[in-house]
């Protein structure tokens with residue numbers, strides 16, 4: 001929230017943006033557009049690039065570890081979002097020219113994160129640096145093509161629905177982790193592997209840790225398809241071609257922790 005406000009003000013007032021993240025829970029400190037809510041929906045507005053971007057490892061380490069680990073949420077989401085883009089393209093529904101190169105380059109970011117997972121869990125310099133460098137690599141792929149479809153897809157849409165339903169904020173990477181857990185299952189997309197990676201990184205994604213009740217998550221999942229089809233701006237994903245029912249929910253929520 002703080003960085004989005006800063007980006008918005010920098011853009012509107014044409015002021016220099018100095019960015020000093022104190023946690024790495026989201027990629028916003030490396031991306032140019034400010035995420036703001038317009039009539040309840042998230043929109044990305046303006047251009048404000050940090051100059052300079054200051055990464056102070058000691059400062060980052062003064063935060064609880066899990067708030068930095070949460071940074072992998074917006075990187076592991078490449079796993080599900082890239083799948084969604086491929087899926088949309090296979091149905092002739094991609095909103096953008098399809099780029100296998102962008103997808104492949106996104107895969108390399110995931111490999112880089114997997115290779116640094118122990119460091120990330122420890123919050124050592126190499127781990128913190130690998131999150132920042134991965135975000136910058138993501139920008140290198142996404143800014144020239146002018147969209148973040150390799151990194152944002154159905155896993156983010158579950159979060160949008162839940163946020164609108166529960167009307168409270170979440171730590172971004174954690175709620176995206178829950179989205180990756182569930183949507184990789186809906187996609188039948190190597191869900192055990194990506195879940196293992198999330199577990200190894202120490203990412204918090206169980207509903208109990210975010211005070212999400214089972215019935216709220218159930219209602220959100222049952223409403224998800226209706227929700228995304230009601231929003232013109234949301235991209236075509238696996239959700240459009242799925243039918244989430246009680247049986248699927250019972251099966252796929254069984255290993256998640258609730259209070």
Ligand SMILES: [Zn+2]
Nearest residue numbers: 074156172176
């Ligand atoms: Zn995100």
